[in-house]
Amino acid sequence: MDNNKQVSWSERLSYALSDFGCNTIFQIVGTYFMVFSTDTMGIKASVVGGLFAVSAIIDSIDGVIWGQFIDRTHTRWGKSRPYWLWFSIPFALFCVMSFTAPNIPMVWKIVWIYIAYLGSKILYSGINIPVTSILPAMTSNPTERITLSTIRQFFGNLGAAIFLPLTLPAVALFASFFDKSNRNPSTSAIGWFLWALLLGVVTVVCLMTAFKGTRERVVTKDSNRAIPLRESVQALKGNYPWAIIIFINFVYWGSFAIRQSSLPYYFKYVLHNEELGSAVLAGTIITLISTALVPFFSRLIGKRNTMLLGMIGTALSQLILHFADKMGGNVPMILFGMLIYYISYGLVGALIAVMLSDAVDFGEWKNGVRAEGLVTSFSSFSAKLGMGLGSMLLSAVLSAGGYVALSNVSDSAQSLSALNAIRMGFIWIPMFGYIASGVVLLFNNVDKIENKMTKDLRMKHQLEQGE
Template sequence: MDNHINAQDNYITGKLPWRERLSYGASDFACSFTFSLIGTYLMYFYTDVFGISAAAVGTLMLVARVIDALDGPFWGIMIDHTHTKWGRSRPFLLWFNAPFTIFTILCFTTPNLPMTWKIVWAYVTYIGIDVLYSAVNIPLTSILPSMTADPDERVVLSTIRSLFSNFGGTLISVIALPLVGLFGGANNPRRGFFWLAVLAALVFFVIYLFVFANLRERVQTRQSQKPLPIKTSLKALKRNWPWLIVIGLNFVYWLGMQTKGQVTIYFFKYNLQEPGLVSLALFFNAVGLVSVFLTPYVVTKIGKKRTLLGGLLISIVGQLILGLGAWTLSTVTVILGTIVGNFGNGFVGALIAVLLADAVDYGEWKNNVRAEGIVTSASSFTAKFGMGLGGAITGLLLSIGHYVPNKTQTAASLFSIEANYVWVPLLALVLSFILILFYQLTPNKERIMRQELNAKHQKEAAEDAAFSN
């Protein structure tokens, strides 16, 4: 028994076993495999398959995401209030696995209803899937600071998670339309999308059972071993400047990525008139795997802040190249911009979760409150609110441009698609870059924080051991 405890203690400040590392990565493969299907294709499914107007879909996405964004703090508070033999975050991976699986299928189910009831169905299923996604995804971020206190191991875990996430999102994006054709034939995309959703949901369900079985929460403090009152949890946010910067980044960055991702199929279908290249363009999301893989090495050389700024700058350059391709209607230039932009995005995606884990430590360091749930869930709140606003912007611009599904588009309609695909994301990336310039958790300050927290935890552990004896 004592040997087991010692081994667990070693993992707190050292490398975790590969089984656990890969399980943590597999969790976001499952999330991306299902939720990228929704983020990339659901708007197109609503407008061109289910028959709902772009304006109605845009309103739906804003309302749904605002409602859903409010549930982020709720799940964070629930995590901080949870105290089980499995830990705080880990139980949610089991409890909400099946509900999320069911709603994934319902989102792409098309009952034969009047238009008003179609919209009602879309609201219920879309809000449901968003709320349940928070229940299964927020714990992945909140569990990271509890898995290990080692900053290098956190970067490794976040890198592995981002690699799997990128691969899962790219895979479903590339195979989605071919599978829709396979399952539904040339004339029945409704059936095709339904069975694609069934496949994605089953993949998620099986992987999450595996993830729950293998993850462990090792970093235990006095506070983490008992439920935290809401008032106490909120103290972790007081003067937590790293957290404020990260949630601002999450809002702006994901707003831009949402507008771009959900009109990819529109841009290639109508602007470039190359619908067959959608899967190829989405395949190049895999370029981000390279930068994600390089992230731990780059961080050791130049630090987290400079790595993140470099990634955003590369993404901005890629978006400018994309704009040139949209202006000249050059497919080659568009693909080049896509490749460059995705390379930069890989660094950004790999580091956001790490910065959030650092914000958990910062909240404990400055305010003596360790609240993984509320700190990480607030980031989900802002990211989802940004994505909701991005969805509304897309619907609004398509409506202003008088977009009509499956028709030859007007110049105004084509520009509205281009604005969503190129210019809104570009603005979001520039604002994200400016935000990170103000990030002030320097390597030296972080080192001092780690040393003081480790000393505090060791003192608490010694006192508790003495008391129990």
């Protein structure tokens, strides 16, 4: 299908580096920002929770604004690509600020983390929404989109697999050279700053490479004009595939954020084994295997059923972790639960962008408007809103449980209520979120109409080019 629009391997790899670059540092922000703020900067968990609440409010609007910017952008580089050129460096700078602990009064430390965290979140939308919005513009071939999204997700997971497990050892290594007096290297301010700075450089290089190496080749009548908002919203009318994937984005990634942010607390305070926490993060590499199998499973059982299989697996993994916890932190069972989680997670992430591309096509097919920016921007909006509210919920749960930040290596005890709060964040809340996502996904049947939709749109685009 559409052999003239197939994407070369060099372009596939360039596109994949966009997500690799995003995840290189933003996964670190999502996983360690809260524990850095509480245990290194000494800020109360309730204060960080207030920051997450503000972030959730901003996330509810900034994604849509970025989407409108994309729909109104018309440059020689296309609509989506230039955002990697314009905002990669500012994004990296704010992420580095998120792990910088200046020696200033507490009130100004709070102001600092607000500016740094909100800036990184807003600019993340500015570079990540184009990662999704460019996909339907790179090819109109559904099979090729699955391939592109799979490679993108593979590299995104690769970034997390490489840098997440290296984070605490790297921070400790930098601390051993530049902060030798610190009794607990994992709380070293200089260690966190140098590690974030290194990741920021990697992020910028990857995004610049993605900008240089990709193309927007699907040309429609809407590609070369600024689409007004009142017209863009018509693409959402009756667009049930879009509504379903946006809901899933909100619940699934909100659950992911809660689980990811509570993981360091769980291994530090419940299991008293931070090293094991770093080791299981290395298991992200397993995700690469299941991600690589997404095209095969999609051809075999369909996109929806492949994603559903992943959601069932992530929910099951949380149940396994519960039984491991009840057995006193049984390490083999914990490792088995994490194995199931990473395999299942890889089946989900690669297909979200593909289903958003389907929603772009469905909006044009049903309503005659192709609004890539607006349709895909709600993905960032819903994911970031879910992650923001999820992080806020976690901080509220920790505060209600009486969690106290402990900066000394000898102070590893928390109250029973605090430990149960950590368990709630790491095991139970994510499990219910994964179940809810799977139930809603059952109502998506785009796979059944995809061939007709693709054929109709190809004829429409050929007529428009002829005109």
